[in-house]
Amino acid sequence: MAAGAAPRPRVTADQLRKRRSRSLKEEVIRLSLLGSALVSVFVSVGIVSVLLGEALPFFGEVSVSEFVTGTTWTPLLEPRHFGVLPLVGGTLLVAAIAALLAVPVGSLAALYLSEYASPRVRRRLKPTLEILAGVPTVVYGTFALAVVTPTLQAILPDVRVFNALSAGIVVGIMILPMVASLSDDALRAVPQSLRNAGYGVGATKREISLGIVYPAAFSGVISSYLLAISRAIGETMIVAMAAGSTPRLTLNPLESIQTMTGYIVQVSLGDTPAGSIEFQSIFAVGLGLFLMTLAMNLLSQKIMARFRETYS
Amino acid sequence: MTASDRFRADSGRRHRRERTFRRLALSATWFGVVMLGILIVGILKDGVGQLSLDFLDNFxxxxxxxxxxxxxxxxxxxxVSFTGVFSVPLGIGAAIYLEEYAHKGRLVRILELLIANLAGVPSILYxxxxxIAFVRMFGLETTTILGIEVPFGRSVLAGSATLTLLILPVIIIASREALRAVPDSLRQAAYGIGATRWQCVRHHVLPAAIPGMLTGVVLALSRALGETAPLIMIGALTYVAFVPETPYDLFTAMPIQIFNWASRPQLEFHHLAATGCIVLLVVLLGMNGLAVWLRNRAESRKA
Amino acid sequence: MTMVDAGERMGQAGQAERSATVPDRGATSTLESDAGGRPVTDARPGAAPADTPPGPADTVLATRDVVISYSGAPAVRHVDIDVQRGDVTAIIGPSGCGKSTLLRCFNRMNDFIEGAGVTGQVLFEGIDIHASDIDPVELRRRIGMVFQRPNPFPKTIYDNVAWGPRMGGYSGDMDELVERSLVDAALWEEVKDKLKQPGHSLSGGQQQRLCIARALAMSPEVLLMDEPCSALDPIATGRIEELIESLRGRYSVVIVTHNMQQASRISDTTVFMYQGELIEVGPTARIFTNPEKQQTEDYVTGRFG
Structure with missing residues (x-):
């Protein structure tokens, strides 16, 4: 034993016991952090209960079957009709146009980024594309009105001032970076060995990209499509500004239509008293919107989880 | 004709297709960039004429x-300032709980599911x-609780509270990533000499994670700055010709004003909307630059 | 219970060897409860002294039928050892034998691993460290730890050492404590003029000694070292070994190492583990020259592992 080492009293159980003062402080901190984490629970419960709370009285007046199957939406005019299909149809028309633009262009961009671009080019192009995702939707709306619609009118004289096509194209541009970026992530998760197998039998890059990589990443890519389309369905400002406010069940993209979100904005711009059927109707429409986007998001997450399981 | 001849004939066509596909994919990638360019040019063309100090200083x-x-x-x-004040502690607190405190059990799985889905809820639903929850507080009579006037009405406070809930999932997800990037050896070092959980988090984990968190926070706040639909819902579209002086004041916001101008019939107002877009985009560009700068600084410090 | 018996015997053997030092310590102890020189096992519920065979007087750390499992799968099975005060105890064995798991159990670092569970008793000064009223934080202040890779805080050299005592509410002269800890860790001469520089600016070996100084600043009873030289070159390793040599007697050191020469050079007692089980424990000289078990002999002569 080293000389001069100060002998120390042995540790006692008392010294190892939990101290009330410190445990209390640590516990207060833990509980407040837990409280912050639980805010997400309150928000989720809040959204569902607010939508249900206002939509249930609405369904007391309008039957669910009339709401879901009705083809006339005239909530502000007598005789009132609350058939939501024209709004759903408008929403889906815009989302379909957006998807027709964003899915092929976004997928090709993702294939370029993951299979062709050098790391240097990738590092520059991807953030530039992501700027598109950060542009506020009200700016996209202004862009639709100021640039896209006049351009369309110059090409097709039948295009109305407010129309589904212009809104759909701009929504497509908005969700394009989402498709490209998420699909790129999925494509790059495909192991290099699969590509090498393709090169080994003398395949070209295109044959490998389309024949091997894209199919191998398909579930991940699909998940990105779903997420982007869900975003298109919930998009509000572009459609409120550019698609019009004419609830109409039509497949003609040159006409003015109204989407679910567009209707909600239209009503909230007016001075609708709380408790009136118009006020409640936006919550019924909101509930429908919530269920549609939630279903797509959940499906997307589920497919993505399976994709991650395959390659990890 | 021999088999190898057939291969050669085939390969000419294959290489042409290869080139075509490559060009197609490249143009698809540039499509987004070109659209961004057209958008900026279009907005500038309409809006830059009205851009002046008077525009910034007039009601x-x-x-x-x-x-x-x-x-x-x-x-x-x-x-946005109040949104930051509310959302940063809540979001970072939730991330700390999930990463540093919680056991990976059912509660964490449920919270993760909720946060992921909240991130996908359309902003108009927020x-x-x-x-209902902030402006009207479920129809509560006007009163004062703990020195706070409730319900919030169409005030800055109601707007910030709404935007806070909207960007909370974004902040939580980004902050968790930043916390996960902190090496475990640092935690072990602190716990190994008898640090409590909070001492470890407060003195070691947080300082290491904060640069990454700040990047996420700035991006989330720039999202809050550009949001329009939730503010329309809570009624921030009233005619406001003053600067708020308290959190209980009515307010308008840049995206709301742009929407207001774009919805009017006169062309002059449409041009003003474009001018507003320029100002909004410049501010957002600045915030994005700040986020990139923070991220680079965090990365260079780590190296 | 045969394992426990074996542990008892080994413990007693150790006691005989070092009995000369015991009265020394016991006599100078000023604590009333400690008057007999025996560890205090008071009447805490769930840890009655009657059913815990108290270790010999100079056993600082002991395990009784300890099983450590990850998500139900045992990684360490039925281990009984007694660590003698002031000794350097080496735990050796092939990778994956559970030696690090056992070491991390001594200061409850396994608490941070999801799904890790312990049964049996780990006694520190005769106190069951897993009892419900024991604070792992207090425990870790008295059982320090040094890790495989040097992990200084991203702070100055001074703050690396001072942070722990500061958090622990140390009221003495901090400069003096930092200097003493760095002297004890054989680092003072190299860093005394650059205490305000970041800990990361030091070489790997210096960083590891800084981590040792950081642990010593808490004046721990026991110092746990988990392969502290595995990331270091031979010269830096040699300095750490000298340092451990100088700590002998003042601190009880438990070191996990995959390096048998190191164990034979620096330790008083060697514990050999294989596939989660304790195979043999005894004085280092005997383990390396005349082991009782065939497996031990095979391992120390390099036939496997």
Whole structure:
């Protein structure tokens, strides 16, 4: 034993016991952090209960079957009709146009980024594309009105001032970076060995990209499509500004239509008293919107989880 | 014709297709960039003519030549500042709980599911929640609780609370990533000499994670700055010709003012909307630059 | 219970060897409860002294039928050892034998691993460290730890050492404590003029000694070292070994190492583990020259592992 080492009293159980003062402080901190984490629970419960709370009285007046199957939406005019299909149809028309633009262009961009671009080019192009995702939707709306619609009118004289096509194209541009970026992530998760197998039998890059990589990443890519389309369905400002406010069940993209979100904005711009059927109707429409986007998001997450399981 | 001849004939076509596909994919990638360019040029063309100090310093007006962006700029500053004050502690706190405190059990799985889905809820639905829960507080009579006037009405406070809920999932997800990037050896070092959980988090994990968290926070706040639909829902579209002085004041915001101008029939107002877009985009560009700078600084410090 | 018996015997053997030092310590102890020189096992519920065979007087750390499992799968099975005060105890064995798991159990670092569970008793000064009223934080202040890779805080050299005592509410002269800890860790001469520089600016070996100084600043009873030289070159390793040599007697050191020469050079007692089980424990000289078990002999002569 080293000389001069100060002998120390042995540790006692008392010294190892939990101290009330410190445990209390640590516990207060833990509980407040837990409280912050639980805010997400309150928000989720809040959204569902607010939508249900206002939509249930609405369904007391309008039957669910009339709401879901009705083809006339005239909530502000007598005789009132609350058939939501024209709004759903408008929403889906815009989302379909957006998807027709964003899915092929976004997928090709993702294939370029993951299979062709050098790391240097990738590092520059991807953030530039992501700027598109950060542009506020009200700016996209202004862009639709100021640039896209006049351009369309110059090409097709039948295009109305407010129309589904212009809104759909701009929504497509908005969700394009989402498709490209998420699909790129999925494509790059495909192991290099699969590509090498393709090169080994003398395949070209295109044959490998389309024949091997894209199919191998398909579930991940699909998940990105779903997420982007869900975003298109919930998009509000572009459609409120550019698609019009004419609830109409039509497949003609040159006409003015109204989407679910567009209707909600239209009503909230007016001075609708709380408790009136118009006020409640936006919550019924909101509930429908919530269920549609939630279903797509959940499906997307589920497919993505399976994709991650395959390659990890 | 021999088999190898057939291969050669085939390969000419294959290489042509290869080139075509490559060009197609490249143009698809550039499509987005070109659209961004067209958008910026289009907005600049319509809007740059009205850009002046008067525009920044005037209140909205019925006469387009006198209308300005002042109330909207300051309304946005107020709303986003309060959003930051509310959302940063809540979001980072939730992330710390999930990463540093919680056991990986059912609670964490449920919270993760909720946060992922909240991130995908359309922003307009947050507006509907804000309208009922903050503006009207489920029809509560006007009163004062703990020195806070409730319900919030169409105030800065209601707007910030709504935007807070909207960006909370974004902040939580980004902050968790930043916490996960902190090496475990640092935690072990602290716990190994008898640090409590909070001492370890407060003195070691947080300082290491904060640069990454800040990047996420700035991006989330720039999202809050650009949001329109939830603010329309809570009724921030009223005619406001003043700068808020308290959190209980009515307010407007830059995106709301742009929407207002774009919805009017006169072309002059459409041009003002474009001018507003320029100001909004410049501010957002600045915030994005700040986020990139923070991220680079965090990465260079780590190296 | 045969394992426990074996542990008892080994413990007693150790006691005989070092009995000369015991009265020394016991006599100078000023604590009333400690008057007999025996560890205090008071009447805490769930840890009655009657059913815990108290270790010999100079056993600082002991395990009784300890099983450590990850998500139900045992990684360490039925281990009984007694660590003698002031000794350097080496735990050796092939990778994956559970030696690090056992070491991390001594200061409850396994608490941070999801799904890790312990049965049996780990006694520190005769106190069951897993009892419900024991604070792992207090425990870790008295059982320090040094890790495989040097992990200084991203702070100055001074703050690396001072942070722990500061958090622990140390009221003495901090400069003096930092200097003493760095002297004890054989680092003072190299860093005394650059205490305000970041800990990361030091070489790997210096960083590891800084981590040792950081642990010593808490004046721990026991110092746990988990392969502290595995990331270091031979010269830096040699300095750490000298340092451990100088700590002998003042601190009880438990070191996990995959390096048998190191164990034979620096330790008083060697514990050999294989596939989660304790195979043999005894004085280092005997383990390396005349082991009782065939497996031990095979391992120390390099036939496997």
């Amino acid at each position: 909205p007006s019925r006469k387009p030549e006198q209308a300005g962006f002042k109330a909207a700029i300051w309304g946005s500053v107020w709303a 507006g509907m929640l804000g309208l």
